[in-house]
Amino acid sequence: MESLTRGSMACPVCGTEASVGLPRSTTDPIVTSEPSPDLDAAYAGDGSGRQKRRQFRCPNGHSLYVYFEF
Numbered sequence: 001m002e003s004l005t006r007g008s009m010a011c012p013v014c015g016t017e018a019s020v021g022l023p024r025s026t027t028d029p030i031v032t033s034e035p036s037p038d039l040d041a042a043y044a045g046d047g048s049g050r051q052k053r054r055q056f057r058c059p060n061g062h063s064l065y066v067y068f069e070f
């Protein structure tokens with residue numbers, strides 16, 4: 001497993017490395033090619049503000065949705 005904090009991750013659609021920017025303390029990131037209602041609900045916030053979703057794009061234009069805690 002690669003650490004996302006290093007600044008890149010594989011696109012779930014085409015596998016190309018995409019640049020991402022996540023907090024260094026990010027733990028257990030989940031990447032999807034589309035927003036997930038279940039994950040949106042799970043990461044909508046537990047009140048701590050430490051759970052987020054960010055969207056990135058791979059060099060081929062695919063969207064990456066990264067759910068993470070930091």
Ligand SMILES: [Zn+2]
Nearest residue numbers: 011014058062
């Ligand atoms: Zn891609």
